[in-house]
Amino acid sequence: METLQRYDGNVHPELWVKQARTYCSLNQIYSTPDQLEFCKNMINTIIIKIPSVLKTFDELINALKADISFTVFKDTCKRKLQFLRYYSEKECGNTSKFIAEFRMLCFGAEINDIEELKQYLFQSVQSYYYCDREEYKKVTSMDELIRLFNIVVSSNFNLIKAGSIVYADNPALSYNVLWNILYDSYLPGSLINYGKGIFLQAKHMNHECGFLNAENSVCLSRQNDWIINQRDTSNIAKKEFVASQDIIYLQNRFNRRILRSQDVTCTINNENHQEVFTHDERIGGHDEWCIELVQ
Numbered sequence: 001m002e003t004l005q006r007y008d009g010n011v012h013p014e015l016w017v018k019q020a021r022t023y024c025s026l027n028q029i030y031s032t033p034d035q036l037e038f039c040k041n042m043i044n045t046i047i048i049k050i051p052s053v054l055k056t057f058d059e060l061i062n063a064l065k066a067d068i069s070f071t072v073f074k075d076t077c078k079r080k081l082q083f084l085r086y087y088s089e090k091e092c093g094n095t096s097k098f099i100a101e102f103r104m105l106c107f108g109a110e111i112n113d114i115e116e117l118k119q120y121l122f123q124s125v126q127s128y129y130y131c132d133r134e135e136y137k138k139v140t141s142m143d144e145l146i147r148l149f150n151i152v153v154s155s156n157f158n159l160i161k162a163g164s165i166v167y168a169d170n171p172a173l174s175y176n177v178l179w180n181i182l183y184d185s186y187l188p189g190s191l192i193n194y195g196k197g198i199f200l201q202a203k204h205m206n207h208e209c210g211f212l213n214a215e216n217s218v219c220l221s222r223q224n225d226w227i228i229n230q231r232d233t234s235n236i237a238k239k240e241f242v243a244s245q246d247i248i249y250l251q252n253r254f255n256r257r258i259l260r261s262q263d264v265t266c267t268i269n270n271e272n273h274q275e276v277f278t279h280d281e282r283i284g285g286h287d288e289w290c291i292e293l294v295q
Contacts, residue, residue: 004023006042006044007044008069009044009048009070009073011073013065017061024038032057035057036056050067076108077105077106081105082123084124086153088157095150102120103142114142114145117142118136118139125152131152135148158243158245159244191242193240193242194241226252229250229251231249245291247289248288248290249289258278258279258280259287260286260287
């Protein structure tokens with residue numbers, strides 16, 4: 001620590017005094033009276049008023065907290081917390097730096113009530129982030145809160161959202177395609193629920209991939225209304241939201257027919273397209289699609 005910033009009310013008194021004592025030790029100032037005198041000389045007394053006689057560091061800290069500048073500092077930290085927003089690494093954010101900033105602002109504002117801490121932390125994330133309400137209620141400490149937040153942002157990282165581009169592969173036929181999950185009734189960026197309607201739009205990944213309108217089919221090169229369902233397997237737990245690497249099947253919202261892939265291609269405008277159709281028969285392997293989040 002080469003230099004010590006003069007105290008002017010823009011840092012928490014406890015943190016500044018700790019830094020000042022470390023600076024004194026590094027510069028061979030060891031006695032308490034000498035360290036206190038050094039601290040007093042490093043306070044901007046033009047804007048910060050303190051008693052002329054201080055015998056302990058607790059008295060120094062209390063004197064700094066009694067000044068109106070500390071009230072302004074705490075309120076400033078609270079306002080920063082109100083406007084703090086979390087962005088994931090996918091959005092060029094940094095979770096570790098965000099948590100460090102959140103904790104420092106809470107320390108600066110001297111917020112210790114866990115319910116208030118919960119409110120500030122989770123209001124910083126976008127509304128589409130999903131958090132289990134029961135787990136949220138169980139949190140009783142800052143460490144538990146940060147642990148839960150990390151679980152939430154990690155689990156939401158691979159969830160499919162309105163506007164996502166997903167790579168869809170039919171394991172039975174080794175055909176694939178890029179799908180754009182369009183908004184329908186969802187707000188941009190909101191999580192996609194199983195069992196609810198979505199719009200899909202096929203995006204060609206290359207000339208070997210695509211969808212062709214066939215009998216009993218609706219062409220996926222345009223927007224259509226589909227219900228996205230989880231594969232009905234007894235040993236797979238039912239999920240609320242669609243995630244990357246889920247195996248799904250698609251059902252037309254209006255006629256309830258299932259989208260099926262088949263080992264048939266057709267050439268249109270010098271481009272090869274995979275043919276699909278809809279059916280109302282038993283669901284099989286050709287109806288399953290494994291989706292992976294692209295962006």
